[in-house]
Amino acid sequence: MSDYLISEKTLGATVGEVVLQSVRFESMPLDSGEQLAPVTIAYETYGRLNEERTNAILILHALSGDAHAAGYYPGESRPGWWETMIGPGKGFDTDRYFVVCSNVIGGCKGSSGPISINPATGREYGLDFPVVTVGDMVRAQKLLMDHLGIERLLSVSGGSMGGMQALQWAVAYPEAVASCIPIAATTKHSPMQIAFNEVGRLAIMSDANWNNGDYYGRAAPDSGLAVARMIGHITYLSDESMREKFGRRLRDKTALGYDFTMDFEVESYLRHQGEIFTRRFDANTYLYVTKALDYFDLSGGHGLLEETFRNLPSDMRFLVIAFSSDWLYPPYQSKEIVRALKGSGIDCSYLEMRSSYGHDAFLLENKDLNRMVWHFLETTARKGGLRFG
C-alpha cells in the first residue's frame, strides 16, 4: 500500500530519546595531502537496520548542524535539527528505514575538529587542524558506513551543505548509493556565496580574542562569531519572510530611540541569534566548514558536470529540491544539477517548492517535502527489492 497522506499526528511523531555515539579510526588521508589521525566520528541512528542491511539512509547536516538530527537527548526539550523530516511515518520514515546522521569532520560536536586534542601537542588543534573538504567529510562518513556494515545506502540526503555532501557521496561512491536527495544545494559555490562566507570569516579573524585560532580555555571570539552568524542568518531568510515576521515593529519601545540601542524587533532577533550561536558553536569550526563549502566543486574544477555524472550507475535515482525564495542557493543552481543529470541519462526528478521562507525552508515543517521524500524513498526501496511489513 503506497498511499501516504502525512497528517498533523505524523508531523508530531518522534523517534523519542536518542544517544550520541562515537567511533574512532586510526587515520585517513585528506584532499590536501595531509593525514588526519586519529579520526573520531560522532553519530546517531534512528530506526532499525534490516537483516540484509539494505534499508540505511545517511542524512548529512548543514554548516551549523550536527549528528543530532532527530529525537531528544534525555532531559532536553529541543529536538534534533531535522525532527520535521525524520521519524515514524515522516518523510524519512524510521518505521521503515535505518537513518544515520554524523557530525562532519572539522565540526565541533563530537567528530574530529579544531577543538579536538592534537596528539602531537596534547592541546586543542586550533588552526593546526588540517583544512578539510566536503570530499574529506564524505570519506570519513564512508569509514563510518563500513564500520556499521552498510555496503550500499538506500539514500543520501541533506539540505544546503548536507545536499552538497549527498552529491559528493553519489559521485565519490557511486556503487554505494542507490539514490540521492540534494535539497537547496549546489555543485559549487558562486562568488556571492564565497563572499558572504569570507566576510563571516574575516569578522571572526578580526576579533581580538581569536588570537590566530588559539583561544581555548580563554575568552573566545564571540563577537566575531556572532557577527558571522548574523550575516549568515540574514542570507537564510527571505525579504518576504522577514517582512511577514518583523515588518518595522519596534522593540520594547513606543517611539524611535534616537540612539544606538536597538529600535526594531529584527535587530534584537538577529543579535539574539548571534549570541545564542556562540554558546553552541566553535569559531574555528566556522572557519573550517565555510572554507570546505567554498572549496567544493563537484566537477573537480573542470566544470563539466555531465562528465562528472557519466560515471554514475544507470539505476541511481535523484530527487533534486529547491525553494522559490532561496536567494542564497537559488533554484538555478539546482536546475544546473538536473540538467546535467538528464544530459547523462540519469533518472532525476526536480521539485521547485513555492515557499517564502528562503534557504531555511528545508528546516521548516513542510507536509509537501515529507510527502515527496516519502514517495521517492518508497519507489527507490521497491526497485531495490525491499518489502515492508
Added chain:
Amino acid sequence: MSDYLISEKTLGATVGEVVLQSVRFESMPLDSGEQLAPVTIAYETYGRLNEERTNAILILHALSGDAHAAGYYPGESRPGWWETMIGPGKGFDTDRYFVVCSNVIGGCKGSSGPISINPATGREYGLDFPVVTVGDMVRAQKLLMDHLGIERLLSVSGGSMGGMQALQWAVAYPEAVASCIPIAATTKHSPMQIAFNEVGRLAIMSDANWNNGDYYGRAAPDSGLAVARMIGHITYLSDESMREKFGRRLRDKTALGYDFTMDFEVESYLRHQGEIFTRRFDANTYLYVTKALDYFDLSGGHGLLEETFRNLPSDMRFLVIAFSSDWLYPPYQSKEIVRALKGSGIDCSYLEMRSSYGHDAFLLENKDLNRMVWHFLETTARKGGLRFG
C-alpha cells in the same frame, strides 16, 4: 530643439576642476528634539545659476558618498561619484542647469558630524553628536538652498539614500520642489535592509578600537568598518554580476591553498574594498548614517503613502527609477512609490531598467539613464517656462 542622443563624447565630458565650499549656520532643530549648533554644510556647485534662479537641481548622495559629485579636485585623477551623470550634455546637463550637491549632516566629508569639534568640549563629538534623520539631512540642505537664494528647485535627485532624501524633499518642502527623481530608493527600510545595516553597526561596535565612539587621534576601528563595508558591498552587487566579474577564479594561485589565506579573486576584491574604505570614511559616520536610513519612513509611521502624497502640488512631477537586479532596494519598493503617487493624482513616470549590476547600477555609466533624466528635466524646465540658448 529637444532631440538628444548621448554620445561617447558626452559621457567623457566633465565639469572639470571643482572646489569644495562650506557654509556655517548658527543652529537647527533636529527630529530628536535636540539642537545642532553650529551647523556646517560642505557643498559643491556645477554649472551656472540663471538670473531668475529657476534652474537649480539638488543632487543627494548615498551612504558612502559626499559633496564631490562631479569633476576633479586639483591634482586628483578620480572624479566625483556621479561623474557619469553630471556634466556638459549629460543627464544633469551643466550647460543648462545649476547643480548643487552637499555632504549630509552626520557625514565625515566637511559637514557637521561625529568627527566635528563639539563646542561644549573642544574635542570631536564622537557619540555625543546627536542622532540625525533623513528629515534632518534635508532640513540642513534647505538652509543651504535659502543661503544660495534658491526658493524652488527644478529637481531633486539621487540614488539609494539620495533617492530617499529626494522623496523627503518633495514631502517636506512641496512648494520648493518642481520635480523629483528618486533612483533605487524606498519610502522605508525593510527588515532585511535594517538587518544588514545592524550587522554592519555591530561589526564596528565590536571592534576593540571603537571604544564607544571615542577613538579620534588613536587607532580607529578599521577592522569593524571594513567588515561593515564588505557586507554592504556584497549587497550592492548581484549574484549575476559577481559571477560575470569573478566566477571562481583563483587569486595568484594555480591551486587551492588548503589554508585560510585568500583563494578566490572575489575574496581579495572584497577585502581590498573594505580596506580602502577605512582610509576615506569614518566609522561613527557609518553608524549615524545607517541609523538615519533605518529610521526613515516617508509616511511618518502611519504607512499611508497616498495620504502623504496628497499634500503635493498637482504640478509636481516624478521620475521613479529602479533596476531589475537590485535585490537590496528591489523594484517592488519603487513600484509602491509609483502606485501611491498615481493614487494621489501626481504626474509620475516609472522606469525599471534591465541591468545585471544590482544596486550599484545607478553609479555606473549608463546612456539610458542619462537620456531618461535629460528628457525628464527638459520637459520639467519647459513646463516651468525655462528657455535655453
